[in-house]
Ligand code: HEC
């Protein structure tokens with residue numbers, strides 16, 4: 082059975098219900114709500130029979146016995162969720178507005194042990210279980226897999242839930258398997274702002290789960306994991322990865338059949354269609370995708386003033402106060418750049434490209450933040466700003482000769 086088929090079987094047939102430790106059953110929805118109820122509770126003391134390695138919440142400890150997942154996770158944005166762009170903002174925020182800072186950690190570093198502060202009887206206090214090393218590990222393995230030192234994970238690949246032996250005999254007391262790990266609902270808590278979150282033009286700033294829910298992918302049972310964790314890999318590639326972006330799109334060029342002479346009109350089309358993106362392309366407000374057409378001469382130099390662009394993005398004001406435009410593509414939708422020009426000379430071609438700026442919003446945002454003063458976070462924000470300037474890439478480029486004769 083293909084892993085996709087196994088997954089569908091696991092999610093739909095056996096398993097609208099999960100066996101719980103008490104022997105009762107609960108739905109995927111109930112599991113997800115309990116598992117992700119925030120802020121996450123401290124793990125508490127580990128069972129006495131646990132070795133130090135089994136008791137550790139550090140990702141590299143899990144990696145000792147789960148090297149494949151660890152190697153993948155290390156390269157992922159989840160591992161980088163406490164990067165300089167986040168931490169550079171948090172240093173000052175922990176002083177000026179600690180409640181909001183804790184809100185950020187809820188998604189970016191969700192374990193209680195990752196937080197320097199903890200809510201205790203309504204007030205914020207120093208967290209006795211704080212682990213400063215874990216603080217910088219972003220979304221660690223244990224954030225998704227461990228509650229009260231108990232391991233949770235997906236069903237086996239054949240769909241079964243049973244353990245290989247008595248829990249006491251297994252490393253970390255075995256694992257409680259639940260199909261909730263195969264469900265898009267598992268990702269919802271951090272990839273969908275709550276119902277009561279403020280909206281811009283009727284949509285919350287982050288709306289990925291709802292976009293997915295309204296798409297044909299949800300109707301066909303294709304979950305976030307099917308696209309973002311194929312073969313159970315822990316890479317979570319997205320808008321920053323050229324192959325991932327390509328996998329979701331079909332890109333076509335419509336060019337004139339015959340060549341033209343100087344002074345003739347030409348008409349070229351560049352079309353991007355969202356064919357396998359499970360939500361709006363792109364889903365978040367920070368990336369920008371540009372369809373670009375320009376004329377180049379025989380040496381490849383761009384003819385001045387010939388560039389035209391069409392933007393695919395949800396653009397919002399830097400202070401998050403309003404939506405400027407929303408030209409994103411819902412699943413199945415397409416955008417075309419029609420490029421009509423009079424050919425200025427002989428030997429001319431059209432250069433068509435699709436360029437992704439994964440962090441377009443942040444470039445402007447960090448510039449303003451630095452101008453206003455980022456305090457002790459300034460060095461990290463500068464580092465994050467430089468990273469946003471390096472992140473753009475081309476997903477498509479084609480040069481179409483337009484002129485008669487040598488070009
Ligand atoms: C000492 C080695 C060891 C350490 C350390 C360890 N594990 Fe495991 N883990 C295992 C073994 C062996 C299994 C297989 C148990 C079984 O088949 O039921 C397992 C199973 C799992 C599973 C279920 C995998 C499956 O096949 O479906 C998950 C999830 C898991 N571990 C997560 C973690 C996390 C998260 C950590 C760190 C917080 C961790 N483990 C640390 C040895 C370890």
Ligand code: HEC
Nearest residue numbers: 158161162188189191267268271305309317318319320321
């Ligand atoms: C505890 C919160 C949390 C959960 C649960 C979570 N994510 Fe994330 N995810 C994040 C955060 C935070 C980031 C951004 C990390 C960063 O770059 O700072 C992120 C980033 C990503 C990205 C990369 C986006 C990019 O820029 O390319 C993908 C893809 C993704 N998550 C998919 C998933 C999927 C699929 C699931 C469910 C299996 C999931 N996430 C569960 C918090 C979470």
Ligand code: HEC
Nearest residue numbers: 161162164166167170181184185187188270271272273365
């Ligand atoms: C509901 C979960 C959630 C909360 C709360 C949240 N974020 Fe994020 N954040 C995300 C996700 C998911 C991404 C990745 C966006 C994407 O690509 O969809 C992200 C991306 C980012 C990024 C860009 C990636 C990077 O690492 O540089 C920054 C910076 C950031 N968040 C800062 C913050 C700050 C500061 C706060 C608190 C004021 C915050 N976030 C609160 C989920 C959250």
Ligand code: HEC
Nearest residue numbers: 140143147150151154159220221222225235262306310313
């Ligand atoms: C964002 C949440 C998240 C994080 C972080 C995460 N995992 Fe997972 N893990 C999952 C999900 C979801 C699955 C099931 C994926 C599927 O079946 O498509 C899974 C599956 C697994 C499995 C079973 C693999 C198999 O082949 O059956 C193991 C083992 C595991 N994870 C260990 C780890 C370890 C170790 C880390 C850290 C290095 C880690 N996970 C980090 C969500 C997470």
Ligand code: HEC
Nearest residue numbers: 272290293304305308319320329357358359362363364365
């Ligand atoms: C049919 C495949 C598919 C499904 C299902 C899917 N995605 Fe994606 N996702 C993609 C592709 C392709 C990209 C890269 C293009 C893009 O960024 O939109 C992407 C990008 C992303 C990004 C990068 C940020 C951005 O602005 O685009 C995040 C975060 C993300 N997905 C989360 C999710 C979550 C959470 C779910 C489930 C609710 C999900 N995805 C379901 C294919 C899918």
